Amino acid sequence: MKIELDCLPCTLRMALRNARLITDDIGLQRKIMIEVVKSLQSINWNLIPIELAFLVNRVITEATGNPDPFKELRRKSNDMALKIYPELKKVVESSVDRLETAIRLSAAGNSIDFGAYVQPDLHESVQRAMREPLSINDYEEFRRRALEAEHMIYFLDNAGEIVFDKLLIETMLDVRSKPFKSITLVVKGGPALGDVIPEDVRYVGLDKLPNTRIKCVSNGVEGTGPSMSSEVVRGWIREHGLRVFKGQANFETYDDETDSFFILMVKCPIVARAIGAPMGSLILKHSR
Incomplete structure (x- = not known):
C-alpha cells in the first residue's frame, strides 16, 4: 500500500501522541510538531505508511538528542504483557481449541501500539477477543499450514504485543508436537517508536524458542x-512455507504477498477499506 491523503493528519496525531509520551516540555513538543509538519511538506507519495512513522521517530530522536527515546516505554509495555502472561496461558490451555484461542489473543495484543493508542486496557482486549468472532477468520487454512510447514517466518510488530506472539508460537509448537526446522523472527534493526528490536525479543524470551533466529529490517536509518x-526481504519471505505478518504496518507493507497470513486489529479507515472489515475488527486473513 502507498500513503494516501488521510495518512497525513494521522501522522500528525501520531507525532503529537508520541511527543507527549516522551516529554512534558511544551517547547520541545512544539518543536517536534513543527519539524514533522516541515518534513511532510516535501513528502514522497510513493512511500509506504510505516515510513511516515519512521519520519516521526527520526524527528523525535533528533529533537531530544536521544537515540532511543522510547526504550523505557517499550520495557514497560513488555513488563505489562509479561505480567498477564500466566493468565493468558491459562486461557489458552483451558479452551476447546488452543490454537484458535492463541490467534485471537495475538490479534488482541495488537492493541499495544504507540502509533495508534496511548494505553490500551489489555484485560478488556483479551475479554473482547474471547467474546467476539474474528471479522475475517481463515483459521482452518492457518491450522493446516501451521501443522505442515517446516520453516516459518514471523514479522513482529510492537513491544508488549510480542508476549502475545510468543504465546501463539508456543501454542503452535505444542499443537504440532514437534519444532519447526527454523523460525525466523523479523524485527527493526534500530529503535522506531514502539516497534520491536532484537533486545525486546531477548527480553521476553522469544529467542529461546527452538531453532529461532532474528533478522532485521531497516527502521529508516x-x-x-x-x-x-x-x-532482499521479499526473498526471505519466499524461503519459508509459513508466512505470518503481525499488525497493520506489516499488512500495509506486504498486502501484495500471496499465500501469507495477516493477524491484526484494524485501527485505520484506509486499512479497513483495503481489508474489507470495520474499524476495531480482529483479523486472521490468508492472502491467496
Whole structure:
C-alpha cells in the first residue's frame, strides 16, 4: 500500500501522541510538531505508511538528542504483557481449541501500539477477543499450514504485543508436537517508536524458542537493515512455507504477498477499506 491523503493528519496525531509520551516540555513538543509538519511538506507519495512513522521517530530522536527515546516505554509495555502472561496461558490451555484461542489473543495484543493508542486496557482486549468472532477468520487454512510447514517466518510488530506472539508460537509448537526446522523472527534493526528490536525479543524470551533466529529490517536509518519493501526481504519471505505478518504496518507493507497470513486489529479507515472489515475488527486473513 502507498500513503494516501488521510495518512497525513494521522501522522500528525501520531507525532503529537508520541511527543507527549516522551516529554512534558511544551517547547520541545512544539518543536517536534513543527519539524514533522516541515518534513511532510516535501513528502514522497510513493512511500509506504510505516515510513511516515519512521519520519516521526527520526524527528523525535533528533529533537531530544536521544537515540532511543522510547526504550523505557517499550520495557514497560513488555513488563505489562509479561505480567498477564500466566493468565493468558491459562486461557489458552483451558479452551476447546488452543490454537484458535492463541490467534485471537495475538490479534488482541495488537492493541499495544504507540502509533495508534496511548494505553490500551489489555484485560478488556483479551475479554473482547474471547467474546467476539474474528471479522475475517481463515483459521482452518492457518491450522493446516501451521501443522505442515517446516520453516516459518514471523514479522513482529510492537513491544508488549510480542508476549502475545510468543504465546501463539508456543501454542503452535505444542499443537504440532514437534519444532519447526527454523523460525525466523523479523524485527527493526534500530529503535522506531514502539516497534520491536532484537533486545525486546531477548527480553521476553522469544529467542529461546527452538531453532529461532532474528533478522532485521531497516527502521529508516542507514545501516539498520534492508528496506522492508526490498527484494532482499521479499526473498526471505519466499524461503519459508509459513508466512505470518503481525499488525497493520506489516499488512500495509506486504498486502501484495500471496499465500501469507495477516493477524491484526484494524485501527485505520484506509486499512479497513483495503481489508474489507470495520474499524476495531480482529483479523486472521490468508492472502491467496
